[in-house]
Amino acid sequence: MIAISYSSSANLGPGYDILSMGHDAFYDEVEVLEDHSNEIKISGDGIPLDYKKNTAGLSASMILNDYGIKTGIKINIKKGIPAGLGLGSSGASAAAAVRAINKLFNLGMSHDEMVHYSMHGEIAACGSAHPDNVSSGIYGGITLVQSKNPVKIKKLKINLNFSILLVIPEFFMENKTMYARSLVPSKITMDEHIESTQRLSSLISGLITGDRDLVSYGMNDNIVERARIRMFPYYYDLKRRVIENNAISACISGAGPTVLILYDDKSDYNGILRSVDDVMRSYNIKYILKKSRIMEAYND
Ligand SMILES: Nc1ncnc2c1ncn2[C@@H]1O[C@H](COP(=O)(O)OP(=O)(O)OP(=O)(O)O)[C@@H](O)[C@H]1O
Numbered sequence: 001m002i003a004i005s006y007s008s009s010a011n012l013g014p015g016y017d018i019l020s021m022g023h024d025a026f027y028d029e030v031e032v033l034e035d036h037s038n039e040i041k042i043s044g045d046g047i048p049l050d051y052k053k054n055t056a057g058l059s060a061s062m063i064l065n066d067y068g069i070k071t072g073i074k075i076n077i078k079k080g081i082p083a084g085l086g087l088g089s090s091g092a093s094a095a096a097a098v099r100a101i102n103k104l105f106n107l108g109m110s111h112d113e114m115v116h117y118s119m120h121g122e123i124a125a126c127g128s129a130h131p132d133n134v135s136s137g138i139y140g141g142i143t144l145v146q147s148k149n150p151v152k153i154k155k156l157k158i159n160l161n162f163s164i165l166l167v168i169p170e171f172f173m174e175n176k177t178m179y180a181r182s183l184v185p186s187k188i189t190m191d192e193h194i195e196s197t198q199r200l201s202s203l204i205s206g207l208i209t210g211d212r213d214l215v216s217y218g219m220n221d222n223i224v225e226r227a228r229i230r231m232f233p234y235y236y237d238l239k240r241r242v243i244e245n246n247a248i249s250a251c252i253s254g255a256g257p258t259v260l261i262l263y264d265d266k267s268d269y270n271g272i273l274r275s276v277d278d279v280m281r282s283y284n285i286k287y288i289l290k291k292s293r294i295m296e297a298y299n300d
Pocket residue numbers: 008010047048053054055056077082083084085086087088089090091093094124125126133175176177178253254255256
C-alpha cells in the first residue's frame with residue numbers, strides 16, 4: 001500500500017506546537033507491505049534504517065502493538081522532503097506510513113487517531129511527540145492542535161489568498177529540532193503570554209476572515225523564534241526586508257532554518273527576491289528558493 005505526505009511548516013510564528021501549514025513544495029512517498037517475518041524492515045536513503053530510530057518505523061510499531069497485528073511489515077520510504085530543514089520531513093514519513101498502514105490493514109482510523117500515532121513517531125527524530133507537522137500531514141491545509149491528549153485537531157477554513165516562498169538555507173545540524181526545542185524557555189511572563197495570545201488569536205482570525213493586516217500583525221513571535229535566533233541570525237533582517245517589499249509576513253518554518261514568506265498580488269515579488277538575496281549574501285549563506293501553495297487536502 002502506498003501513501004504520500006507533503007512538506008509542512010509548523011508554528012507559523014506564535015503557534016508553537018499548535019499551528020502547521022501543509023504545502024506542496026515536497027513530499028514523501030511511503031510503501032508498506034506485509035512481511036512474513038515478525039519484524040519491521042525499513043528501506044530508504046539518508047534516513048535511519050533501525051525502525052526504532054525512524055519516525056515511520058516508530059509509528060508503525062505502535063500501531064502493530066496496539067492493534068495486535070502479529071505480521072511483520074516492510075516500509076519503503078522515498079524521501080522527497082529534505083531532512084533537518086524545518087520542512088516537516090520527519091513528520092511526513094510518519095504520517096504517510098500511518099496512512100498506508102491504516103489502508104493496508106483496513107483499520108478504519110479517524111484522522112485524529114492517525115495524528116496520534118504519527119506524532120509519536122516524531123520521538124524518533126527529536127525526542128518529543130509534537131503534533132503540529134503531522135496534523136497538516138494527515139489533514140492537509142492549516143491545522144490547529146485543539147488538544148494533544150486526547151488528540152483533537154481542527155482544520156482551519158482559510159479565506160486569505162496568498163502564495164508561499166520558502167527560503168531554504170544550506171545547513172546541517174545533527175539533532176537540529178531536539179537542540180532547537182532545548183532553547184525554548186520553560187516559563188514566560190504574563191506580558192509575554194498576553195502578547196503571544198494577541199498574536200496567535202489575530203493570526204487565526206485573519207486567516208479565517210481573510211484579513212491581510214490581521215495576519216501580518218499575528219504572524220510574529222517574541223518567545224520561541226527569539227529563543228532560537230542564534231540558529232538563524234539572518235532571520236530578523238530577512239523578515240524586515242521582505243515586509244518592506246509588502247510581503248504579508250514571514251516566519252521560521254518549524255524549528256528552522258527555512259524561512260516561510262507569505263506574499264500576494266499586493267507584494268513586490270521581485271523586490272522580495274532581491275532583498276532575500278541581499279540578506280543571505282550579507283550573511284554568506286547559500287540557499288535555494290521554493291515557491292509553493294497550501295496543500296489543501298488528502299483524499300483518504
Ligand atoms: N523518516 C524520516 N525522515 C526524515 N528524518 C527522519 C526520519 N526518521 C528519523 N529521522 C531523523 O529526523 C531528523 C530530521 O528531523 P528534524 O525534526 O530534525 O527536522 P525536520 O523534520 O526535517 O524539520 P522540522 O521538524 O523542523 O520541520 C533527521 O536527522 C533524521 O535522522
